Every structure is written in structure tokens, then in C-alpha cells.
Amino acid sequence: MRLLIVGTLEGYITAAGKIAMKRGAKVSHTDSIEGALTALRAAAGADLVMIDVKLDIATFIDSLKSERITIPVVACGIGTDAAAAVRAIRAGAKEYLPLPPNAELIAAVLEAVAEESHSIVCSDPAMLATLRLAEQVAPSDASVMITGESGTGKELMARFIHRKSRRANEPFVAVNCAAIPENLLESELFGHEKGAFTGAVARRLGKFEEANNGTLLLDELSEMHPRLQAKLLRAIQEKEIDRIGSSQPVKVNVRLIATSNRNLEAEVRSGNFREDLYFRLNVFSVAIPSLRERPADIPMIAEHFLKKYAEANGLGDKRLTEDALLMLKAHHWRGNVRELENTMHRAVLLSRGEEVGPEAIMLTSKMLAPEGSAQASIPSDSPVANPFAGPGGTVPAAAPVQPAAPLVVPPQGGLPTSYGPTSYGPPKGGKPGPYGMPANGGAAAAAAAASANSGSAAGLAALIGRTVADVERDLILETLTHCLGNRTHAANILGISIRTLRNKLKQYGDEGRSVPAPGNDERATA
Numbered sequence: 001m002r003l004l005i006v007g008t009l010e011g012y013i014t015a016a017g018k019i020a021m022k023r024g025a026k027v028s029h030t031d032s033i034e035g036a037l038t039a040l041r042a043a044a045g046a047d048l049v050m051i052d053v054k055l056d057i058a059t060f061i062d063s064l065k066s067e068r069i070t071i072p073v074v075a076c077g078i079g080t081d082a083a084a085a086v087r088a089i090r091a092g093a094k095e096y097l098p099l100p101p102n103a104e105l106i107a108a109v110l111e112a113v114a115e116e117s118h119s120i121v122c123s124d125p126a127m128l129a130t131l132r133l134a135e136q137v138a139p140s141d142a143s144v145m146i147t148g149e150s151g152t153g154k155e156l157m158a159r160f161i162h163r164k165s166r167r168a169n170e171p172f173v174a175v176n177c178a179a180i181p182e183n184l185l186e187s188e189l190f191g192h193e194k195g196a197f198t199g200a201v202a203r204r205l206g207k208f209e210e211a212n213n214g215t216l217l218l219d220e221l222s223e224m225h226p227r228l229q230a231k232l233l234r235a236i237q238e239k240e241i242d243r244i245g246s247s248q249p250v251k252v253n254v255r256l257i258a259t260s261n262r263n264l265e266a267e268v269r270s271g272n273f274r275e276d277l278y279f280r281l282n283v284f285s286v287a288i289p290s291l292r293e294r295p296a297d298i299p300m301i302a303e304h305f306l307k308k309y310a311e312a313n314g315l316g317d318k319r320l321t322e323d324a325l326l327m328l329k330a331h332h333w334r335g336n337v338r339e340l341e342n343t344m345h346r347a348v349l350l351s352r353g354e355e356v357g358p359e360a361i362m363l364t365s366k367m368l369a370p371e372g373s374a375q376a377s378i379p380s381d382s383p384v385a386n387p388f389a390g391p392g393g394t395v396p397a398a399a400p401v402q403p404a405a406p407l408v409v410p411p412q413g414g415l416p417t418s419y420g421p422t423s424y425g426p427p428k429g430g431k432p433g434p435y436g437m438p439a440n441g442g443a444a445a446a447a448a449a450a451s452a453n454s455g456s457a458a459g460l461a462a463l464i465g466r467t468v469a470d471v472e473r474d475l476i477l478e479t480l481t482h483c484l485g486n487r488t489h490a491a492n493i494l495g496i497s498i499r500t501l502r503n504k505l506k507q508y509g510d511e512g513r514s515v516p517a518p519g520n521d522e523r524a525t526a
């Protein structure tokens with residue numbers, strides 16, 4: 001985790017920097033906004049910016065946007081200056097940290113804002129075998145393709161491979177190809193020269209150059225547009241890239257890891273993905289089993305998140321009852337570990353006392369479960385209306401994988417697991433959780449969901465008289481709201497590509513509809 005501090009933080013720069021370093025962050029500093037922009041353009045690399053509230057944060061964030069630099073910005077100022085805090089948040093700062101710096105708040109922000117979360121928890125033989133395979137391939141420079149259903153831990157695995165590689169002390173840089181529109185993705189990956197397009201006021205280095213000597217993760221690669229696939233292939237073959245607007249190729253030394261939750265071979269067969277690129281990237285492939293295929297992991301991962309969210313919410317020890325565990329084991333887990341994590345977060349908030357029983361286990365709707373599995377779903381008046389932790393990067397393990405032993409692969413010099421997004425501030429916007437029912441309105445989508453849920457005549461009857469386009473729009477927008485604006489997750493749930501989803505959203509926006517803002521991890525999609 002790399003932190004860039006901008007300004008003097010009211011004289012607390014040393015104290016804040018020391019706290020961050022203790023939490024495993026690499027800290028750099030610059031006095032001015034121009035200095036920060038220069039550092040970021042030069043791919044000096046930062047995962048988070050902490051900026052003095054006295055500086056012109058609005059101008060800084062506008063510059064980042066127009067130069068297509070995506071990085072969370074946290075404003076810091078003397079705690080009593082509420083007006084400055086409001087100004088900073090309005091300008092686009094993600095959080096406001098009061099000064100003097102508080103160690104726990106800084107740790108929480110480091111973790112939550114940069115979405116660092118760290119351990120690979122597992123005990124199932126299927127997952128242990130996958131980890132052993134990953135550990136074996138890690139030291140080589142071979143490209144790796146990680147496949148697996150949504151939320152199985154592909155990014156976590158990529159970070160694990162990086163940590164185990166000879167490049168461990170060099171940068172690990174991740175790009176979500178699905179979350180960034182095509183025109184931005186090219187500049188994100190390859191950088192641009194000054195004047196290459198409107199807003200390109202200075203040269204900016206792309207992720208390839210930022211990851212030089214290290215590892216570049218191309219997350220959800222299957223969503224990359226064919227034109228960019230060609231440019232990527234050239235970068236891999238020639239080991240050099242062309243910044244947009246430049247005719248001078250730049251040499252790069254990058255180990256590539258790609259992930260996909262689509263069947264890439266099928267995408268190749270259907271002509272959506274280049275075969276030559278597929279073979280270049282798929283030198284080694286690591287397939288992560290779904291949670292359903294590694295049931296022995298469920299209790300351990302559930303306890304892990306129970307502890308994490310109980311600590312994060314200051315709720316003391318919690319433990320699952322046998323009945324609750326049985327319920328978890330019987331669930332279908334379409335959303336895999338991410339769904340289990342969200343379920344445990346809800347369980348922590350819903351349970352009273354130390355024991356977490358079945359009444360606190362609110363599983364996703366029955367629509368997602370296989371026939372015949374009886375389980376609770378979230379009622380429309382559920383008190384659970386907090387945003388839950390989104391997908392996050394991790395700092396994976398240094399510990400060797402022990403065959404057939406329960407394993408928690410801890411972060412290496414990373415951040416503590418005991419700080420969650422809810423531990424340092426109120427949720428913004430009070431939106432419902434990803435699987436909660438809409439807080440207001442959404443009658444059409446509720447009808448559509450009811451119909452899908454039960455297939456009942458009543459559910460279908462509620463739709464009669466409406467056009468398919470209308471029902472589709474409501475379903476898409478409501479699903480997006482449930483996913484807190486996260487395009488990737490919404491597309492997965494809807495069973496459509498992120499590109500189709502984005503096109504639909506653009507259309508709805510053009511028609512004057514209100515479209516939920518992108519989720520935390522998709523800031524570049526705005």
C-alpha cells in the first residue's frame with residue numbers, strides 16, 4: 001500500500017506518516033498539488049492520497065479526473081473545522097480525517113479506502129491444492145490466467161502469486177478491465193503524452209510503466225475491447241508499449257496475470273477474444289473452485305468474517321451456532337466468498353449477544369438458491385441498510401502452504417484485519433446492502449423479482465401491461481442500486497456483459513433517468 005501525503009497536514013505530517021508506515025504503508029510526500037500531479041503522472045505510484053484540507057482539493061480532483069488518473073483522495077484537517085470537511089467531501093474527497101491523526105482512524109482508512117483485505121483463509125483440500133499450484137508457478141515469470149466464478153478470490157490469488165514471486169518487492173498493479181470504459185482503459189494501461197486528447201495537460205505514464213519490474217493484474221480481461229486486445233498483444237510480444245499520442249515505444253518488464261469469470265475458450269470460439277492473446281496469457285492457468293466445490297472452507301471463512309466484522313463494529317466476540325452453520329453449509333453461494341462475507345457482516349449486525357443463530361443469517365433471495373433449499377431471505381423492511389464491504393485487494397501470504405492443514409494465509413507486513421469500512425464513519429447515502437430490498441419505490445422490479453422468484457401467475461400478472469423495455473430498465477436499475485452502484489456485480493447478477501450494462505445505463509441517463517453512481521471500486525467508470 002503506497003500513500004502519498006500532499007501538504008503539511010497542519011504540521012502533523014510526520015505523525016501521520018509514521019502511523020501509516022507502522023501499518024505497512026510506503027509513504028511519500030510532496031508539498032503541493034502540482035508536485036502530487038507530477039508524481040502521479042510519472043507513475044511514482046500511490047494507492048491513496050492524503051491531502052491537507054487547506055489545499056485546493058477541488059482543483060486537484062478535477063485535474064485527476066481530466067487526466068484520467070484514478071486514485072482515492074482523503075482530506076485531512078483540524079477536527080473542529082466542519083466547513084472545510086464539507087467542502088472537501090463536496091469537492092470529491094472520499095473521506096475526511098480529523099487531525100491530530102488518530103492511529104485507528106488512519107488504519108481504518110488505509111484499509112477501507114484502498115480496499116485492502118488480506119488473508120486467504122482455507123482448509124478444504126481442493127483450495128489447498130490450488131494454492132500449492134499457485135505457489136509452484138509463482139517464482140517463474142510465466143503469465144498466469146486465473147479463472148473462477150465471481151467472488152471466488154481471483155484477485156486475492158493474483159496478489160498471493162505476486163508475493164510468492166521474485167518480483168515481490170516490486171509493484172503489484174491491478175486494472176479492472178470491465179470497470180473502465182474502453183476509451184479510458186487505453187490511457188490507463190498505456191499512458192498518454194501531453195496534448196494527446198482534450199484534458200491531457202501533461203504526460204501520464206500508464207499501468208504498464210507503473211508495474212515495471214513487477215506484476216500487472218488484468219482483472220476481468222474478457223471484457224477488453226478487440227481493438228485494445230490487439231494493442232495488448234503487441235505490448236506482450238514486443239515487451240514495449242506506445243503511450244497514446246507518442247511514436248516512441250517504451251520498453252517494459254512486466255509479469256502479467258489475468259483473470260476472467262467467463263469461459264475464455266468459449267469467447268475465443270465465438271470470436272470475442274483473440275486466440276493469439278489467449279495463448280500468450282494462458283501459459284499457466286489456475287482455476288479457483290467455487291465455494292460449493294470446497295464446502296470445508298465455509299465454516300472457517302464464516303468465522304473469519306464474523307470476527308473481522310465484530311471487531312470492526314466493536315461488538316465483542318461472536319460465534320456461530322450449529323444450526324447457523326448448517327444453514328451456511330446448505331446454501332448455494334452463487335456469489336461465493338464475497339456473498340459469504342456479506343452474509344457474515346449482516347449476521348454480526350443482526351445478532352444479539354455472543355451467539356449468532358439462524359435468525360441472524362439472512363441469505364440472498366431464494367431466487368439464487370437451488371430448488372428445495374429452504375432458507376431465509378432478506379425482508380423488505382430489513383434493518384440492514386449498510387453498505388457492505390466491496391471487493392478488495394489483499395496483501396497475500398509469505399507463509400508456505402501446508403498441505404491438508406487449516407490455513408490462514410496472512411498478509412506480509414500488511415494492515416490489520418480488524419478495521420472495516422463501518423468502523424470509522426457512517427455509510428454514505430444510506431443505500432441498502434447489495435442483497436437488501438430497495439428502500440423505496442421499485443415496485444416494478446419487485447414484481448419482476450417476485451415473478452422470477454416463484455414463477456407465480458400473480459407475479460407475472462403484475463407485469464402485464466408493461467413493455468419488456470420498461471421492465472428490463474427497472475430490473476437493471478434496481479439491481480444496480482442493490483449492488484451499491486457496482487457495475488461489475490450488477491452485470492454478473494443480471495447475466496449480461498458489463499459493456500451491455502454500461503450501454504443500457506448510458507441510454508437511461510440520456511433519457512433523463514437517475515442512474516446510481518459507480519461503486520467504490522469503480523470510480524473510473526463515471
Ligand SMILES: Nc1ncnc2c1ncn2[C@@H]1O[C@H](COP(=O)(O)OP(=O)(O)OP(=O)(O)O)[C@@H](O)[C@H]1O
Pocket residue numbers: 117118119120121122148149150151152153154155156157219259261301304337338341390391392393394488
Ligand atoms: N479464501 C478467502 N479468504 C478470505 N477472504 C476471501 C477469500 N476469498 C475471497 N475472499 C474475499 O472475498 C472478496 C472477493 O474476493 P476477490 O475480489 O479476490 O474475488 P474475485 O474472484 O476477484 O471477484 P470478481 O469475480 O468479482 O472479480 C474479497 O473481499 C476477498 O478478500
